[in-house]
Amino acid sequence: MNDISVDRIKNIKSFPDLVKFLREELNWKLDEEDIDDLTFEYEAEELGIDPKSAVKIREIKQLRPFAAHQPWGIFYIGFEPKRLPVMVLRRILQALVIKKRQTARQPDIAAWQLHDLLFISSYGEENGRTITFAHFCEESQGDLPTLKVIGWDAQDTPLHIDRCVQELGKLRFDSEISPDQWRENWAAAFTLKHREVISTSKMLAAKLAELATRIRKRVNNALLVESKHGPMQQLFKACQETLIRDLSEDRFADMFAQTVAYGLFSARCSRRSGALVAENLKD
Known part of the structure; x- marks a missing residue:
């Protein structure tokens, strides 16, 4: 299975680009030549969105089901604001979720289980639109549904984009799997809560380990393609000569990754301002 190109996701600027x-x-089976034939259009008023919130919405499109057994309702929402308007997204969710009790829902509006809805949103300035894949889940009884996202824009770091690429890969369509497996596979792509803040040492350790793993993979890939005169190969040889003579490439990649990940964390903690940018990394 081919990896998704980082440049490919950074170049998604419009709904046709997304399709x-x-x-x-x-591998989503979106085969209609006319892009308008791929979607159902919704008005904000149809979903019970109040006029104050409706002005934040450019368009609401539902992608037509592309498989006979598709459990997912997939929506594209174009927003006006610079940030994802979570409250508006929750109101749209509320209008589309099957209710336990009868409500005044319009009879021609389809409904899904909460965990079977996927929202793809676009928002921000025209020359730098942010794309976010969003999924709600119920983590505890009685609480608001938890919003988890895969999101990026052109200004994000390569490591963040790389993480998004890995998660988006889990959203590939496989016609051979059951609806339940389809649900499980796609839901597993969403691990990060919207604007999640690390609040425990356990969460911090997990995120640092995840970062180090991604760096290690990138270093190993660089070692594979570089000549012996490449910068990573030269650093590897220097470590062999001065530190560990029997150092393998993979052990070097692991050492490099941990040094960078935990070094950046230490640098971030040691600065009173909390700011860590290219100009002060040498401090």
């Missing part, structure tokens, strides 16, 4: 990406990279 092409979903078709070519994630």
